[in-house]
Amino acid sequence: MGLAAGVAVALAVVAVAVSAYAGTRSELRGQLDQSLQTLAARYPVGPGPGGFGSRSPDDRFPGRDCDQGLGINAPPGPAFGGAPGFYQLVAPTGSVCLGSGESSRIPVDSRVRALAASGQGRYFTDAHVGSSHIRVLVEGAGPRGALMVALPLTDVDHALSSQLLLLVVIAAAGIALAALLGILVARTALAPIARFTRATESIAATPDFWGQRLEVSGRDELARLALTFNTTLDALERSVQAQRNLVADASHELRTPIATIRANLQLMREEERLSPDDREALRADVIEELDELTALVGDVVELARGSKPAAEPGDVRVDAIVTQAVERVRRRAPALTMQVALEATLVRGEGERIARAVANLLDNACKWSPPGGEVEVGLRNGILTIRDHGPGFHEQDIPYVFDRFHRARDARSKSGSGLGLAIVRQAAEAHGGFVQAANAPEGGAVLRVGFGAPLELSEAVEPAPVSAA
Ligand SMILES: Nc1ncnc2c1ncn2[C@@H]1O[C@H](COP(=O)(O)OP(=O)(O)O)[C@@H](O)[C@H]1O
Ligand SMILES: [Mg+2]
Structure with missing residues (x-):
């Protein structure tokens, strides 16, 4: 930014300085040229129709040849010390007559000689005589040759060089000031970003950054960035915390069945003392415990996946999945009446996850019926509703039934670990859906779950295949 500001100001300053200098130069030299013309006009040397003297009664060029040693006399100068000028007449032959009282002469080059020979034309030029810089007007004087009038450029040069010096100083100061201001502005502008970076670095360097957040002040871009950063940290913290809790809860929950199995195995050591029936019951018990343990580990592994959507989702017919799950329940619990009303429903996602969620919901319904x-199972507008006629939820439990390992007090006697509904919620969230638990007004639990917006079903789609037993 410092460099950019410096360069921008430098360009502007240089442009202004150059044009100011050029303006003054042409102004001053123009004035000088004007004076030269005025001075030249005092000499009636032009070959006008009236001959010499036609422009002035006082003919200062009486027509004598310079070779005879006669110079030209300067006309009376302007009153009060105006520049009198320096005169020189160059005869067509090339010989030079100086103004009266003059000793130096203006260098005569081929261009002057050519003009003197023709006696026609006029031009301005610069020349150096000794140490002085002069401005010269060369004007044709007809048969007399060429009149050269000169004025010193010393004053103009002096004025121009002091102006140049001033401009250079101003330009340099301007550029330096601009660069300085640019650097200052850049520093000020970047300071909050530097502070921001330092803050994030310090958070990143903390091994356990829980609770550490960036300070958010103001409503500018940086504040928004800090807010976003904090939101990201919140999400990260929640997710890490969730994983930690899962590990802690899972290891806690695994302890009980493992202890039971261990106790049973210890009993088996003294098998001889048990009756054959007790022995059989003990074995069956151990196997059941192991099955539950396996199911629990499976549930924990499923939960550890989190609610991340599938990497490669496919088209899933929810109605087909529900039909299959219902068939399994019918086989396992033939005493229950299953009322099923399913709309053909297609969603984008992972069939296995949806199937697991549906199985968990039906499992609960069976358990509590x-x-x-x-049990009524309905699927409408992409929402699956499962309703049973059991005791329903305790009102105070409803906010927690989808939490991991949450089990109502009266559920402790039943099989299960409290992970079923947590898995349902996670599956629903992974599909951009929702879960809802409530009690039906006439009693019984109602669970509603969506697996994301249903896709348009083309007419050609076959009705869901109902798997026969
Ligand atoms: N259909 C239902 N009727 C009554 N209570 C239920 C029903 N489904 C779930 N619950 C309650 O929600 C809790 C959590 O359910 P879930 O996560 O499936 O765990 P689990 O079935 O292993 O106990 C259950 O322990 C129970 O208290
Ligand atoms: Mg369950």
Whole structure:
């Protein structure tokens, strides 16, 4: 920014200085040229129709030849010390007559001689005589040759060089000031970013950055960036915390079945003392415990996946999945009445996850239904509703039923680990859907779950295949 400001100001300053200098130069030299013309006009040397003297009664060029040693006399100068000028007449032959009282002469080059020979034309030129710089007007004087009038450029040169010096000083100061201001502005502008970077670095360097957040002040871009950064940290913290909790909860929950299995195995050591029936019951118990343990580990692994959407989602017919799950329940619990009303529903996602969620919901419904009870399963507008006629939820439990390892007090006697509904919620969220638990007004639990917006089903799609038993 310092460099950019410096360069921009430098360009502007140089442009202004150059044009100011050029302006003054042409102004001053123009004035000088004007004076030279005025001075030249005092000499009636032109070959006018009236001959010499036609422009002035006082003929200062009486027509004598310079070779005879006669110079030209300067006309009376302007009153009060105006520049009198320096005169020189160059005869067509090339010989030079000086103004009266003059000793130096203006160098005569081929161009002057040519003009003197022709006696026609006029031009301005610069020349050096000794140490003085002069401005010369060369004017044709007809048969007399060429009149050269000169004025010193010393004053003009002096004025121009002091102006040049002033301009250079101003330009240099301007450029330096601009660069300095640019650097200052850049520093000021970048200071908050530097502070921001330092803050994030210090957070990143902290091994356990929990609770550490950036300070957000103001409403500018940086504040928004800090806010976003904090939001990201929040999400990260939540996710890490969730994983930690899962590990802690899971290891806690695994302890009980492992302890039970261990106790049972210890009993088996003294098998001889048990009756054959007890022995059989003990073995069956151990196997059941192991099955539950396996299921629990499977659930924990499933939960550890989090609610990340599938990397390669496919088209999933939810109605087909529900039909299959219902068939399995019918086989396992034939006493229950299953009321099924399914709309053909297509969503984008992972069939296995949806199937697992549906199985968990039906499993709960079976578990809590009274013997011979009825379970209603409906699928409409992409929302699956499963309703049973059991005791329903305790009102105070409803906000927590989808939490991991949450089990109502009266659920402890039943099989399960409290992960079923957590898996359902995670599957729904992975599909951009939702879950909802409520009690039906006439009693019984109602669970509603969506697996994301259903896709348009083309007419050609076959109705969901109902897998026969
Ligand atoms: N259909 C239902 N009727 C009544 N309570 C239920 C029902 N489904 C779930 N719950 C309650 O929600 C808790 C969590 O369910 P879930 O996560 O499936 O765990 P689990 O079935 O292993 O106990 C259950 O322990 C139970 O208290
Ligand atoms: Mg369950």
